[in-house]
Amino acid sequence: MERCTVGFVGAGGVAVRHARQLDQLENVQIVAVTDPVAATAQSFAEMTGAAAVSDLDALLDASPDAVYVCVPPHVHGPIEERVLGAGTALFVEKPLAADLPTAERIADAARRAGVVTSVGHHWRYSPAVDLARELLDGRPVRLVVGSWLDRVPPVPWWSKRELSGGQVVEQAVHVLDLARMLCGDVVEVDAYANSTPPGTSGADVDGATVAILRFRSGAVGTVSASCCLEWKHRAGLELHADGLSVAIHEDRVIATTAQGPVEHGLQPDDAKLAADRAFIDAVVGNGAARAGIRVDYDEALRTHQLACAIAESAAHNRPVRLDE
Ligand SMILES: NC(=O)c1ccc[n+]([C@@H]2O[C@H](COP(=O)([O-])OP(=O)(O)OC[C@H]3O[C@@H](n4cnc5c(N)ncnc54)[C@H](O)[C@@H]3O)[C@@H](O)[C@H]2O)c1
Known part of the structure; x- marks a missing residue:
């Protein structure tokens, strides 16, 4: 199976959970992580073998196939716009933002980029x-x-x-x-x-x-x-x-x-793992694998x-x- 390299923006509680789940998928390698709290990034790096990097630019320099955005709600916006601008697949934790205009702006950028997107509504x-x-x-x-x-x-x-x-x-x-x-x-x-x-x-x-x-x-x-x-x-x-x-x-x-x-x-963990698996399959797979994503950015925008x-x-x- 084709390998998928992943970067993490935000290395707190939910990022650690995703990293543990991705570890159960044989084709995923977490290559880079960035978090303004250096100790948090470092501990995530030690757990996953990823490189702790200073900022998003350095993370994108590693050319990951996909980026997980696991930041607090008010931080969304510029991160997704940079990731989408680089043409990189995007997994975003819910909520999409603390407000509606930010999420609508990112949704426009996602439509223009045409990349694989998925949102952490794992209950689906x-x-x-x-x-x-x-x-x-x-x-x-x-x-x-x-x-x-x-x-x-x-x-x-x-x-x-x-x-x-x-x-x-x-x-x-x-x-x-x-x-x-x-x-x-x-x-x-x-x-x-x-x-x-x-x-x-x-x-x-x-x-x-x-x-x-x-x-x-x-x-x-x-x-x-x-x-x-x-x-x-x-x-x-x-x-x-x-x-x-x-x-x-x-x-x-x-x-x-x-x-x-x-x-x-x-x-309960089955749904969480299935959400990550569907996203990774869509990133490495063809158009048909995209259908396995039950909630992409546009669908999550309506929620x-x-x-x-x-x-x-x-x-x-x-x-x-x-x-x-
Ligand atoms: N799907 C779920 O079941 C689920 C569960 C838990 C959390 N979440 C969501 O995940 C998001 C994060 O939650 P959490 O519990 O991990 O929070 P957290 O506070 O534990 O972690 C957030 C991390 O983001 C970092 N951060 C802040 N600004 C940043 C920036 N500009 N760039 C990079 N990193 C930055 C913080 O330093 C922190 O380490 C929230 O939106 C939350 O709702 C979803």
């Missing part, structure tokens, strides 16, 4: 997706109930709205993306926030958000998010159709009918637009339409 690669479709067996979904009820993640940028975009944009976006994949586009949202931030020092993100969603299909839904807990309480999506409820979590799917619930176990519409609706106390 979960066996839960095929299982949910099989269980629904064509029954239309009438009600969608998404939730992300959690603690504040232990990274310094997360609880600042300007840096992360807030919980819906940064975190509940996984659930929104899955809802779009299984139920289609949302055309209108109406959201409310509990604007008291979580207890973390200096935090200014909302403590809780609830949004009502109207899907183009006619389905209706809600998404609830809160970061006021001290544990991960629930992250998942429930789909309700005639005589059937399907609850999707990272580690299981529960199908409930009048006969009672049936639980199907999942390995990001939905998350930003919810944030806007909550901030301005008014419904926001997405179909105009």
Whole structure:
């Protein structure tokens, strides 16, 4: 199998996770990493055998086949534009940015570059997706109930709205993306926030958000998010159709009918590895392999637009339409 060389921009928590996954793919070599925190870059370099380089220019000088961008939300923009300008395949961690205009600008650049792109919405690669479709067996979904009820993640940028975009944009976006994949586009949202931030020092993100969603299909839904807990309480999506409820979590799917619930176990890491495998296969493969990518930059942009519409609706106390 053809070898794929990879560079990493950002060497924090999620970069380390991708590196461990890429290590399980026999044809990948991580050749370079850059991170403004030298110790972080160095530790990643020692773990992977990559060269720790001073900046993005030096990383692109190594001519990697693909670049993983694993930086905090507010840092996106110039990095992707440089990578795409070099004609290099791009894997970007979600969210695409802390705001919408930055992501729209990168999407334009990605379309012009025509390179392989992929976004870290790994829930799309979960066996839960095929299982949910099989269980629904064509029954239309009438009600969608998404939730992300959690603690504040232990990274310094997360609880600042300007840096992360807030919980819906940064975190509940996984659930929104899955809802779009299984139920289609949302055309209108109406959201409310509990604007008291979580207890973390200096935090200014909302403590809780609830949004009502109207899907183009006619389905209706809600998404609830809160970061006021001290544990991960629930992250998942429930789909309700005639005589059937399907609850999707990272580690299981529960199908409930009048006969009672049936639980199907999942390995959460399978979806994460599958997302990396699909991207690498598309980079080394031909046009057909690109079809294995379930969420490229353009597709993720539509999910990001939905998350930003919810944030806007909550901030301005008014419904926001997405179909105009
Ligand atoms: N898909 C998932 O399940 C998942 C899981 C965790 C995080 N993420 C996403 O990944 C992104 C990063 O999260 P994290 O947990 O790794 O954060 P982190 O804070 O642990 O790591 C981010 C790294 O980026 C570096 N960085 C900052 N500016 C940079 C720049 N200009 N160039 C290069 N590096 C720069 C920081 O020094 C830091 O080491 C976030 O957007 C987060 O939402 C996704």
